[in-house]
Amino acid sequence: MSDLFETPSATPSNAPHPLADRLRPKTLAEVIGQKQVIGEDGPLGVMLESGSLSSLILWGPPGVGKTTIARLLARETDLHFEQISAIFSGVPELRKVFEAAKIRRGNGRGTLLFVDEIHRFNKAQQDSFLPHMEDGTIVLVGATTENPSFELNAAILSRSQVLVLTRLDDDELDALATRAEKEIGRDLPLEPSARTALLSMADGDGRTLVNLIEQVSAWKVTTPLGVEQLTTRLMRRAAKYDKSGDEHYNLISALHKSVRGSDPDAALYWFSRMLEGGEDPRYLARRILRMSVEDIALADPQAQTVCLHAWETYERLGSPEGELALAQAVIYLALAPKTNAGYVAYKASRDAARKSGSEPPPKHILNAPTKMMKEQGYGAGYAYDHDAEDGFSGQDYFPDRMQRPTFYAPVERGFERELKKRVEYFAGLRSKRNSPRD
Incomplete structure (x- = not known):
């Protein structure tokens, strides 16, 4: 059994030890939390029961036991525990680790290599682990606070099992x-x-x-x-918030979905969490404006104006007074009627535009500034809508070889309810004007 948990001989037995060191669990069963991972039916419990430990990526926030779990895995599988940090290690250090692991393997003992902050290694450094993982020289256990699917190579992920560790409740x-x-x-x-x-x-x-x-x-x-x-x-510890990491995207997602869910209290909470974490209010102003376009849109056309005015107010007042205007915009959006009909229509029209290639407009809506263009039929048969009954000609404006699609389907909410009536009105007129006459 590895002696890595014994007190180093250089340290007197009566020397003071930090509380964290004295509380360090001796077995996985003593670890507090993470039962979804280390419990009897969890992935680590199953691996240890079967006697087969695969390479792992431990993904979770700081202070939830990633290093402790890695140490205990080495102890319970009788693997030599080797720990490096991607922040302080480079290619020379990795080579030494791999060479030592090869020698150790030749002597009949495996190595659990724990790599803290593994996402800090670049692609080439991450690739250097692959041959040693494949031939069994090392069992890799990487720890990261960042989303592995964004930060780690696909090759590493395909050879490892990602285990999600959660903050302690x-x-x-x-x-x-x-x-x-x-x-x-x-x-x-x-x-x-x-x-x-x-x-x-x-x-x-x-x-x-x-x-x-x-x-x-x-x-x-x-x-x-x-x-x-x-x-x-005690100085109260600031809430964890990395403006460029997962927490940033998690919180802006929570804010956006709270607005979309018409919950002003939750929306204000996540908005405030981001401000307390040091987020740039200008970033929030941009995202709030985006919410008005994406989720409120024509159900309340005034929403965009409210957001633009709130942004302008912030620019004139600055922090902290200007943040109140942004907060009020958040409340307005949360309570506004919602629709994504315009967003859906836009995406569908972009898709249709890609698929239809270079189909030209129908000739009847093309201008004919030259004689030759007139001779080719440009503008022929164009019906001037203002001269038509009800100011609506009902002509087809799609390419000749394209079947008329429907992109915009307004909902029965807010101002879009009125737009729905208009869409249906014009659709009825179009059908009537284009139907065969007796």
Whole structure:
């Protein structure tokens, strides 16, 4: 069995150890959370039961146990554990790791290579793992906080199983805190409400919670602290938000879908989450305007104007006052009638345009500025709509060889209800004018 979990001989046995080190699980069964992965019926549970461990990509937010799980997998499968970070390692370090793994394999022992932040490696560096994964020199366990389908090579993904780890929920954080208190030998000097606030500060990150607990447990206090005293002593940890990573796209998606779902409270919440995370309000202004075009559109033509004015107001007032105008635009959009009929019609028309190639317009709607063009029939038979009954000629404006399609199908909501009546009115006239006469 690997001795990697034993205390290094250079460290005196009576030397102080960080709380996180003392709480490190000894087996996968002791890991708090991630039961969907490490449980008896989870993928890792099944792998260990069958005695066959494949290469893995552990995808999840910080502080949910990626490194711990990798270490315990090595221990429970009697593989040598080797850890590198893509941030600090390059080609020379990788070569050394691979060569050592080959020697180890020749001596009858396998290697579990844990690569932290694996998405930081470029394509060539990621490709260098492939032959060693295929011949069994290493079992690769990569850890990433970014979406693997965007950040990792297809070849790596095809040879690995992606396991999704989730942030710890309140019960799991509470269990971790209880385990920490047992290790410390006393309860935290906090009132129940303050203890709950401490768990909230961790924001689903177990490592952060342990660090906070270690700070709190060192305080010299005679009576339990309340929420206000706790937050005064601790700087509240900012919510995780990477403006260029998954969290960015997750939150803007949540905002957009809340608006589309006509929920102003949820929409304001996600809008505020992004602002609190440091998002550029101009980015939000652009996305809010896009929502008005994509999801409200002609059901409320005023929506685009509201969004444009809110954006202009922000540009004139700046933060934080201008953000109120954007928030009000979010509320307006959430409560506005919804339609995507224009969006659907646009996509369908683009598709038809691609498929129809270079079909010319019918000659009757072509201008004929020259004699030759008139002789070729340009403009012949064109009916001037203003001279027609009801200002509508009913002529066909599609290419001659193209069967007339229908792209725009307005809904019975908002102003588009009136547009639906107009569409049906003109369709009726067109059918009447183009029907064979007796």
